[in-house]
Amino acid sequence: MVSTIMLAAPILGILALVFMFIKSAGVSKQDPGNELMQRIGKNIADGAMAFLKAEYKVLVWFVVAVAVILGISAYLDGDDATSWMISVSFVIGAVCSALAGFIGMNVATKANIRTTQAARTSLGKALGVAFDGGAVMGLGVVGLGLLGLGSLFFIFQGQFGVDTELNVLKTISVLTGFSFGASSIALFARVGGGIYTKAADVGADLVGKVEAGIPEDHPLNPATIADNVGDNVGDVAGMGADLFESYVGSIIGTMVIGAAFMSIPAFAQSEMAGLNAVLLPLVVAGIGIVASIIGTFFVRVKEGGDPQKALNTGELIAAVIMLAGTYFAVTTMMPAEWSVENSNGLVQNYTSNGIFFAILFGLISGLGIGYITEYYTGTGTKPVQGIVDQSLTGSATNIIAGLAVGMRSTAYPIVLLCAAIIGSYYFAGLYGIGIAAVGMLANTGIQLAVDAYGPISDNAGGIAEMAGLPKEVRERTDKLDAVGNTTAAIGKGFAIGSAALTALVLFAAFMQTANLTNIDIANPYVTAGLFLGAMLPFLFSAFSMEAVGRAANDMIQEVRRQFADIPELKAALEMMKRAGHDTSKYSPADLAIFNAADGKADYEKCVEISTKASIREMVMPGLIAVITPVVVGFAGGAEMLGGLLAGVTSAGVMMAIFQSNAGGAWDNAKKMFETGASVQGTIYHKGSEPHKAAVVGDTVGDPFKDTSGPSLNILLKLMAVVSLVIAPFLV
């Protein structure tokens, strides 16, 4: 029985991967459109692969170095010869996350042109392709996550045994390496990717549009592909790695907490030798996979229908299936009721229903935080209209309003998060908080599919524009894209909420592993840790914002160099200037010059520059995230490290919400002007003074929402995971 359940996790992981390959093949065999569309698509896909290639080149060294350090220190400190296996887990975790990113990006950059092509036929077909493209990312993340975790657990438990709590904890302790590996890739994908995408954006914009006078998306602009790649890097691979980390972290953290139940008679006497609470997170995640797969079949829309409703239906059905399956699993696997006496002599009572309620809390709060995010950042909502109003008096008031909206938007998500923490604890103790996080993340498969659908639709719209397709195609992709903006906002909120809960779960696991029963906030070392921790999100954000500036500068230099050094590009730019950028005035000689320049821009060089810059700039924030907990833990002790984690989590969540939402709100305030925004009864359009003010706000918000804000999700979790990894050495 134990091994059946143990094998369920890797098997369900494989199931997800099978469906992923089916969806992937389905996307690939769609019509890729005409020759021009295919060329645009190929450029983006090549750029994305160039990025991954360059990134993985550096990553390999990083992963090997950390694996060696990890293995040696575990070997030197470990009380048996197998503890170096943590470095194997680490490598596998890193590989799984990187692989999920690779597959997701690969399909997303195929799905974009195919979505455009499908939109020539019908809205329903276009939605299908875009969503299937996203589903590959979603199923890849949960499939590789659960397969990796499940099979490693199965292998290591064979090594260490599952007879005692100590042995199970030893097994999970080795497994934390998997989570650490996933976090490392997430750091590269989110922080590096965030720097990458904004550097490319600014480079393409400033030199291309402002200096050379060609549109941002013009094929002669060497940075344009990097810019399009950047969207995929940030919103597909970045988001995927972020959720992969949360998914894995929450499961492992809850397994650690669950091990504490092993010695409770009600568990120990069960068929599964007390392992039920340890295995439940894996089972819940597995049920989520099945639910997500079924849910994907319900994402359908007819011509003239609402794609949002289709996505909602899929998610709703997945949620209902997940809850039903989970209820069955919880009541089957867990005793109906039991109680635990903690070290203070207090008795906490548990019930299997309570565990289920905790999962429910997690699911609801995750969705709730997402919808609140949509309220603060969505087009036409009261807060965003407020920013639009303030644009009338210039960019300064626009920016003050955006900062205020971002800060104010922290309130409700935090109240909801606190309610989830207290509620799930009330019903199921610390284990409840853990399983709530697992519940929140169980449906990551379909959740991430919906998230990744956004940038695919966004790209599809751009391709329709560039390829000059008929108006109704663009209308259909716009409809998909508009929904994509909403899902992106919700996804960002969800990512922050799940990061916070995951960090808390890892925190609890850290305490248990470090044998801490209590971290007294009034202990001055803990207080100092708290302050230091609360400072880090500010420092980290400053580093990543400044990094964007420097990386953008590198990109600007490279684009200028290509314009000066590549004769065909230079000639074409001069010709275009001469013709006043009016294609209809091109003479046959002009056209010859233009065609000669086509494809001469060295996209890959720009992609490489941006990648190199982003990886270089990532070193400092990365080191802060990895080294601070190590230094504080060994110099100040486990309790001070606990204070540090509490500080970085609490302040980090606020800064993440603040920056993401301020950026999102500015972005949509600007967008509102593009379609005509009403301020005090007057309609202002693109190019008006208030619109220009709103553009400044949007530019300020770019690094906020795409670099520093989302990077904090990683900071929280990575520091917690590093603490968990070093916890055994701190006892």
Next chain:
Amino acid sequence: MVSTIMLAAPILGILALVFMFIKSAGVSKQDPGNELMQRIGKNIADGAMAFLKAEYKVLVWFVVAVAVILGISAYLDGDDATSWMISVSFVIGAVCSALAGFIGMNVATKANIRTTQAARTSLGKALGVAFDGGAVMGLGVVGLGLLGLGSLFFIFQGQFGVDTELNVLKTISVLTGFSFGASSIALFARVGGGIYTKAADVGADLVGKVEAGIPEDHPLNPATIADNVGDNVGDVAGMGADLFESYVGSIIGTMVIGAAFMSIPAFAQSEMAGLNAVLLPLVVAGIGIVASIIGTFFVRVKEGGDPQKALNTGELIAAVIMLAGTYFAVTTMMPAEWSVENSNGLVQNYTSNGIFFAILFGLISGLGIGYITEYYTGTGTKPVQGIVDQSLTGSATNIIAGLAVGMRSTAYPIVLLCAAIIGSYYFAGLYGIGIAAVGMLANTGIQLAVDAYGPISDNAGGIAEMAGLPKEVRERTDKLDAVGNTTAAIGKGFAIGSAALTALVLFAAFMQTANLTNIDIANPYVTAGLFLGAMLPFLFSAFSMEAVGRAANDMIQEVRRQFADIPELKAALEMMKRAGHDTSKYSPADLAIFNAADGKADYEKCVEISTKASIREMVMPGLIAVITPVVVGFAGGAEMLGGLLAGVTSAGVMMAIFQSNAGGAWDNAKKMFETGASVQGTIYHKGSEPHKAAVVGDTVGDPFKDTSGPSLNILLKLMAVVSLVIAPFLV
């Protein structure tokens, strides 16, 4: 012996007040300058008084209402009939703080024109007048603070007795009302004042300069006086109330912690019946008063000399005297060594030298945080030059750079603060942290004199300009003003650092009063409290920034109304427009129109509008600060309240440093362009595109540095003090 030392505090408080009156009389008898200068000065002084009058009208009701609630609930809950006395303390605390603000503002608005007049003779004389004006504020704050606290303690101990720890704690518990009263005024002065000053600033600027085309400081601009009043409100009264609160809070908090030593034999057998540790904070504060008074005599400068050096000399001498006196007091009053066994059975050893070291740590870290602030915000420093550089590519990059500087600037002050916390704890336990805060704030007398000197010099420069005085006068006041900018930056950093340490001391006192020996961060209620607490500074900042926008709008409406409704103003504005704002082209008839308008602008109405708006807007943030701890304390328990305080303090300090320093850095980046700033080898001046970009940054920074940032100092302390006040009910 006990009563001699007990009487020392009120007597030294009276000494400070005597010197305050001497300084005040000295300022008053200086030459107020010519008729025009006197008229400008009178307008500002009248405006300031109008502000205070309007503010105090509302305040009276607030104070009475809170006093009644406090008295009744203390009476109902208290175990003896005298606990309602807390409301007496509350009223006296509020009155003392308000009185200090009144006296300080009154003299500052006299000192400004007299500084201008003195600058006609010599730099040394001008410095003397400006500094003496500031010294009145400084000595008033410490004098009223120590007199109030000292005499209330003397009276209440007669009531409750000092024979047992319980009775002493009862005495101090009643005294916490004094601190609460001081905090309430600080809320009005800092938050309301912060909203006031920026509303007036924007109103004067937008309608006057942009719409009517007259300079910001023009006498026909109805908002101009409100604008000048605002500077005094924020930088003199606001800062004074802020430090008054810290001063009083740190002393009371340390007294509570000190009461725990009463039962230690080494104390109990002393002549002072174990009260030494309770009285030491009052004694240290008293020594600081003497040191500050002596220090003021050394602030002198010769023509051509450096005013900064003069101020530094005064502060240095005061610091040396304070340390010498404190060393004597500590070694005399405290046993050479003793030890305490805490509830966990751990023994902490204390020495009198350790106590002295803690004081030293407090003093050094306070000054250190100030100097770090100067580095991040000062003209020509590397971070500010970075913002200047980024202005070249427009306002968006200027703002991103400023935000990054503000966020990055949290790092070193926090490291220093943590060093002070751990260092003072290492040497003298929790009492060490308390006495470190007292040590940091003991020299508030001269510190605040230096702070308040800044806005006086600033006003003096403006008056010299408006009164058309010779160039060398302006040069002298500019020299004073430049130093004033540095001292203001240092003062702001100091205020934040002291607020943080005071909040921690009050936190420790709260734990002791609420009988909490331990607040476990892993307790989910505490975790939820931590998250809620960390969210509040963001919400609070959002409220105050949005409040500035709304209040500014009220001011704009009023100025427009006056321009339309007052015939003389309307005529003069039309005449000036006709003459192209060139005074030399005014015909005799024009001059008659101009003179007829003089004094017709209803300054007081603008002052009242701004005051009313600021007080109205203050209600919401004020309620949050006062009600949240009460609700969380009674609904979630004392431990959750502890988590809330930890969250609000840690995130609040970061947000205060971030916003104050970002604002300061933007301000000085803009100022650098005014005198010609070098970017990549080119010099850019006022009116250049980069300068315009820097102006946008400065405008964004205004509410950051003058409203939301400094308001957080109050939030931290007020929430801690409210918690301390309700702590006895939570046991």
